[in-house]
Amino acid sequence: MSRGLWCAGVLVFALTLLVKLPASWVLRGFDWAPGWQPEQVSGSLWHGRIERLGLVGPLSWQLRPLQRQLQVDAGLQQQAWALRVEGWPWRWQARLQPAPVQATSRSDYLLDGQWQGALQFEARGSRCIGSQGELSGQQLAMLAPWSLTLGSARISANCQQGLQLLAEIERAGEHRLQARMQPVQQRLQLSGQVQPDAAITPLLVQAGLLKAGAGQFEKRFGPR
Structure with a gap:
């Protein structure tokens, strides 16, 4: 056998092995945080499914390297979410939007509501350049x-100083809560204004976010 045929055979074998590589083998090599270990993993690295990953589940993915596409579908709190990523690592676009309601994994916390809209991102590597x-x-x-009734919510993104996710939850006459997250820097800032008789006040006090008798709070988490 010539060296060229031998190398071609090794390449075909390696590609076949990579395509068929079980997702459970790959995920087993990660150091997962407590409570976030993948449960009931099936499929391959390119097309697989996890029944539960922390609060998320089921979670499925389909990676198409030749088309430069990644499709992820995940269930979270009685709501399905669809993430579509296209492009090369050095220039890619992503779109996140709610999908039709589906049965999701059970958790200690249960939220309900109706979501609409979409978030779109454009990035170079790990740097967000537009949203x-x-x-x-x-x-x-x-x-x-x-x-507990939470009211309405808005989630948006800002890329002017790195990727920032902004969330706001408001119920007229009771509370207005805001969250600012910087995923790359691992920072989170929570703030809010709350009426003394708001239904959410005891919960915020119990969580240590709001002092008893206070009407507003601000907390920062992560490295300074």
Whole structure:
């Protein structure tokens, strides 16, 4: 056998092995945080499914390297979400939007509501260079472990100083909560204004975010 045929055979074998590589083998090599270990993993590295990953589940993905596309579908709190990524690592676009409601994995916390809209990103490597759109939620409510009406929500993104995710939850006459997250820097800032008789006040006090008798708060998490 010539060296060329031998190399071609090795290449075909390596590609076949890579395509058929079980997703469970790959995921087993990661150091997962407590409570976020993948459960019931099936499929391959290119087309697989996880029944539960922390609060998320089911989660499925399909990677098409030749078409430069990644499709991820995930269930979270009785809502399905669809993520589409296209392009090469040095220049890519992503779109996140709610999908039709589906059965999702059970968790200790249960939220309900209606979501619409879409978030779109453009990036070079890990650097976000542009974003547009927003996600909006209506009639949001916590069903477990407490019964609590949250109101409406908006989620948007900003790339002027690195990727920032901005979320706002408001119920007229009761509370207005804001969250600013910088995923790359691993920073999170929570703030809010709350009426003394708001239904959410005892929960915020119990969580250590709001001092008893106070009407507003601000907390920062992550490295300075």
